[in-house]
Amino acid sequence: MAGKADPWVGRVVAGRYQVTGTLGRGGMGTVYEAEQLGLERYVALKVLHPHVAKTPGAIARFQREAQLMARLKHPGAVHLFDHGADGDTLYLAMERVFGVPLDEVLETYGPLEVKTAVELAAQVLEVLEAAHDLGMVHRDLKPSNVMLVGELSAPTVKVLDFGLAALVNPGQQERLTGSGQVLGTPAYMSPEHCRGELPDGRADLYSVGCLLHELLVGRPPFGDSPAVEVMSGHLYRPPPPVRQLRPERGIPEALEALVLASLSKAKTQRPASARELAARLREALAPPPARGEGKKQERVQPPPAPPVAPSPELLARPVALIEPDGPANPHGIGTALSVGGYRVVPCREDDSLEGMAALVVVPRSDRAQEEALALASTLASRPHAPPVLLCGSGEDFSLMSRAVASGVYDYVPLPVDPTDLARKVSRALRSRR
Known part of the structure; x- marks a missing residue:
């Protein structure tokens, strides 16, 4: 050992x-x-x-x-x-807690029985309810911080590590981190947490949604990709419905609706409290409808739709590109966009962006990323500005967090993945239709 x-x-x-x-x-x-x-x-x-x-x-x-x-x-x-x-x-x-953390349980058994997953999530919510009643937010809820005590047949949990917890009572709250600093685990962070905002109890409910999603299908909603990609998912992409990911598991429709509600981008659209969510989760496992009816609904559930390729209309719309060294830029963003069929318009920072459907800003070098962030933020704040995408280091978690907090539409990790770049530009173009 x-x-x-x-x-x-x-x-x-x-x-x-x-x-x-x-x-x-x-x-x-x-x-x-x-x-x-x-x-x-x-x-x-x-x-x-x-x-x-x-x-x-x-x-x-x-x-x-x-x-x-x-x-x-x-x-x-x-x-x-x-x-x-x-x-x-x-x-x-x-x-001293004797048990097995849920990440090890998932690694050993894979997705859990629906009833067991719901009971574990409900018990976690009961602990959070007690914490929230004291004005405390956990802020780092994830499988490794939930210990299974006893057997899966009669699950009991212990919630560990309130080391990132925050007091949310305005009269008690003391900022103990630097301005804009983000602490937590990306795969389970709420959108407001990703933006560097001080989270309240509804951020914990989002994390429970991520946890329950993983207990049901085997992975969190936006996977375990690089942090910047996961955060982009929390901020912009709809979570994948659990019934579409694992149709064979017989997950009740009401339970899927609660998972999706917990994962709402706007915290005001999530359940009002941990107490309410725990009660509704258990209600979602009420006896099923008449024999055969539930299975019939599952059989006619359409399969997940394949990714939609950008339409010719979108490809024809102009994408402005501020690439300091032009086509010779080592990142090759302009080349990747052109190969993908996009109409690329090279620009300078003082050019008019009128008529542009999106703008991609590329740093001159690794040392110029802060300069590129400042430029992207300034351009994004212009009246009637198109969606601005900032390219930057795929390992700079802080840069990505500050970019989205400053109004940048999306963040493209470098070195560039042409498929990822095309997908994000396509999403930006669709947002302007």
Whole structure:
């Protein structure tokens, strides 16, 4: 086990917690198994990484996690026993949960039985309900943060890691991250979270929608593609209906409608609370209609429609391109658009964009991405501006988040995938019809 080589194993923290093994590592710290001396009980000991403790706001977030956990009293939430400092080391001593995280359950069994998936999601919502009643938002709900305790035949969950949790009461909220900084896991983040906005409880409901989608079909709504592509899906693309993805599973139509409602782009269109969503999920598994009727509906369900190719009308519409070095630009955006059949109009930043159906902005180099972002944001804010697409690093999660928050229509990761570029330009052109 990895813990055998860890110098922390065997160490006694604060004179009373002897580390016996490693349970997991995260962005902020490592979680160890430790024996609480004198009481002879095992705890989960979370220790802040030394390098993280030196970053602005990290210590405050760690201490806030202790305050949040101490206030949250629910059998599905991990109980906090103690917190403190041992020299320069900050720690949390928590209930040691024995179970299997849902990501491992999915890896082992694949999609779960519909009834089991709904019950797990409903139990998670009950924990969130208790947190939301205290003005807390989890912000990082995902399968690895939900522990299955006991057997799948009688599922019980524990919700882990409120380390990114936020207080949403305006009188209590303290911004502990930099302006526009986005924390979380892209595959399960709400659109407002992707934009860098401070999320409320409805963002957690969106994450539950992503979680339930994965429990039912085996993957989250927008897959596990690069972060910028996943975020683009949360922001712009409709989630795929679970009954179309797995028609053989007999997922009730009412359940699919609830999943889609939870994944609404506008938070005002999601269920009003965790309590309401949990109740409606369980109601969706009410006895089916008369024998044969449900199966008949499934048999006539049309298959998913194939991707629609851009029409000749769309291909003929002009796409403006600001490509600093022209056709010789190493990214080859202009060439990719031309090969795809689009009518490309090279432009400069001070040219009129009147009559253009879309605009693609390309950075001169990797070091010029901030300059390209500023230009794209400025052009997008012009009156009657066409949809603006910004090209940028496929690994720059912050750049993509700031781009969409500033009004850019879509983000195209580099190096460019011609199919991805054509799809996004086509979607931009359709938005102007």
